[in-house]
Amino acid sequence: MDKGVTRRLWKDRVATLLVTILALVPLIPLALILLQLAVKGITSLNLQFLTSLPHPPGEEGGGVLNAIVGTAVLLALASALAVPTGILAGIYLSEYRDRTLPHAVRMAADLLQGTPSIVIGILAYAWVVRPMHHFSALAGGVALAIIMLPVIVRTTEEVLVLVPRDLRESALALGVPSWRMILKVVLPTGMVGVTTGVLLSIARVAGETAPLLFTAFGNPFLSLKPTEPIDALPLVIFNYATSPYADWWRQAWAASLVLIVLVILLNVAARLLARRMKGE
Amino acid sequence: MESTILKTEGLKAYYGETKVLRGIDIDIPRNRVTAVMGPSGCGKTTLIRCFNRMHEMVPGARIEGKIRLEGRDITSMKLIQVRRMVGMVFQKPNPFPTMSIYDNVLAGYRLSGVKLRKEEAQRIVEESLKKAALWEEVKDALHRRGTFLSGGQQQRLCIARALAVNPRLLLMDEPTSALDPKAAHRVEELISRLKETVTVVVVTHNVAQAGRVADYTAFLYLGELIEFGPTSQLFTAPQDPRTEEYLTGKFG
Structure with missing residues (x-):
């Protein structure tokens, strides 16, 4: 094959690879967020969390x-x-x-x-x-x-x-x-x-x-x-995350997970x- | 002399400063098919859009002169009344995509908020579809979406929709130009039959089509009515050299 054509084919391959990699970049933060939320939030996420009211500060549990x-x-x-x-x-x-x-x-x-x-x-x-x-x-x-x-x-x-x-x-x-x-x-x-x-x-x-x-x-x-x-869920996340209680921090993660699932569902429906x- | 359903006197039409029609005097004979032919941009579509006052929808568009429908000046009539008496079929078949065949036929009533009894609605749908030669093909699928039909069937559905409100005059703007030859042929056959119940004005840039379907033909060129008369006469013995040139394909 002509040398010039071979070079152009290579250029094409490199460019395609580059564009593909760059296209994946926006996915990385999203994947990290979801992973982090799932890992940190899933432990506190259960039926009780979704169906009960907050307990007084310092008291474990609640939802x-x-x-x-x-x-x-x-x-x-x-x-x-x-x-x-x-x-x-x-x-x-x-x-x-x-x-x-x-x-x-x-x-x-x-x-x-x-x-x-x-x-x-x-x-x-x-x-x-x-x-x-x-x-x-x-x-x-x-x-x-x-x-x-x-x-x-x-x-x-x-x-x-x-x-x-x-x-x-x-x-x-x-x-x-x-x-x-x-x-x-x-x-x-x-x-x-x-x-x-x-x-x-x-x-x-x-x-x-x-x-x-x-x-x-x-x-x-x-x-x-x-x-x-x-x-509201974002308010709970804000208040719990800035509180001094370890149990509330965990709940803030779980609430974040609930919120992001809601947002994803709305987006998927759209x-x-x-x-x-x-x-x- | 034929009885006239619609008559224009010195009709001029403008889009902003552009004069598209330069003083048209034409008498449309009742219960006949009249073809309006001419090269692109000659004002054929504008002419029929004046007849149901669609022309004035375009920002900056206006007319001068008189249009009399059944002897009455259409600008003094209620807009809705004019459009009830003068139906229109467009170039591209355009059934309402959210409606069934049944509802499409009744659209003129339903969309205007007219309530019909069930038997009456049924009768209108059947009659209109029969008039549009579509009944046999769709009678078992009336509640399917109109957009599932073939292009030719969709166009006949649009004709049925226009006929359902019992217009006196039916305007058709190149009704077959978006159809394949077979579907176009069926619509042409239909047009020839429609004149028993309604007056038809059909715009076409297809000389042969005018020859096949029209009793009368008008030849428009650069916004002027060059010639108007019985189709046979206009085709065999045109009075104006431009008509002859157009018919023989020298321009257009």
């Missing part, structure tokens, strides 16, 4: 039921606020692409997405905690909702823009009013993608700690009330949905 329920309540509150708002805003952006206001909204959403979560926490403190005079699940939900909002707005917009113009026009040509066309044709056609965006946004905020510190605050007792302080969308 994080309050934090698991709390995280669920916070995510539900945040979703109730952010999902309808975000989807409606996303519809607006996709339907009226070229006006001034949509451009402004789009930029605002992108800026909001880059805002540090602790700043959003302070905002929720000023808006909700101060007027109510105490910490509450609602304040935490508002903080998380603000973080979710831009993610939902932008994914909804991106998905709905992909719905063919033809489909919109054929609904309009049947004499269907625009708003019904959007709700009954455009939104259902993009529903899988919108749901994927919502799941990803929930996964994004499930692990947020900073904005909850001075909004939801934490609560060692089981609470479902939006007006009361509430616990992926599966996205794949179904492509399949159709």
Whole structure:
């Protein structure tokens, strides 16, 4: 074979190898995190840990039921606020692409997405905690909702823009009013993608700690009330890890494991949905 | 002289500053198939999109002149009323992907929030699919998604969907250009039969197709109506040299 060709083939092989190795690099931290969490957390992780309330400091045992329920309540509150708002805003952006206001909204959403979560926490403190005079699940939900909002707005917009113009026009040509066309044709056609965006946004905020510190605050007792302080898995991890008790450190590892499994499950669900969308 | 269902007077259409139609006067005869042919960019699609006021959907688009549907100025009619009377079939078959065949046919009612009794819905679905020559092929699969059908079947489903709301006028924008020759042939056969119940205006850049399906043919060139008349006359004895050149394939 020609010498030049042989050289090029070798170059190709080296480059391919290099790219493959570099592609594996992002997997390393993830693998290490999962390994570490599994090793440290699995010993304290059992049914009792998931189903019982914390014991007083210094006393062995106890669980994080309050934090698991709390995280669920916070995510539900945040979703109730952010999902309808975000989807409606996303519809607006996709339907009226070229006006001034949509451009402004789009930029605002992108800026909001880059805002540090602790700043959003302070905002929720000023808006909700101060007027109510105490910490509450609602304040935490508002903080998380603000973080979710831009993610939902932008994914909804991106998905709905992909719905063919033809489909919109054929609904309009049947004499269907625009708003019904959007709700009954455009939104259902993009529903899988919108749901994927919502799941990803929930996964994004499930692990947020900073904005909850001075909004939801934490609560060692089981609470479902939006007006009361509430616990959350990231708060438990933060409080336990910074405590002086060895048993709480172990529990912090276990809680981390629970949290990351939850986040992974949400991500996997989003992926599966996205794949179904492509399949159709 | 034939009775007229739709009449334009000095119709001009613009996209922003661009003038796409330069004053069209045409009388569309009732219960006939009228073909609008011409080279790409001549304004054929824009013309029929004016008839159901889809043209004005595009930002910056507007019209001048009059369009009378059954004698009434369509700009003074309710938008929804115009679209009910004037159905449209698009170039690419586009059944609603989230709906079954059954729901696709009823889309004009369902999407507008019209409630139908079960027997009535059933009757509309069967009649519309029969009119669109699709009933025999899908009667056992009505609750499957419309997107499972072949391209030609999907296009006939779209025709059924448009017919289900009983339009007076059916606009078709190159309805066979995305189909294989056999499926295209079936749609053409269907078009010739549809005129018993509805007036058809079909846009085509295929001269032979106009010759096969249309009773009347309009030849559009650079936004002007060059010639309009019975297809046989226009094809055998064109009045304008440009029509003859187009028909003989000298341009377009």
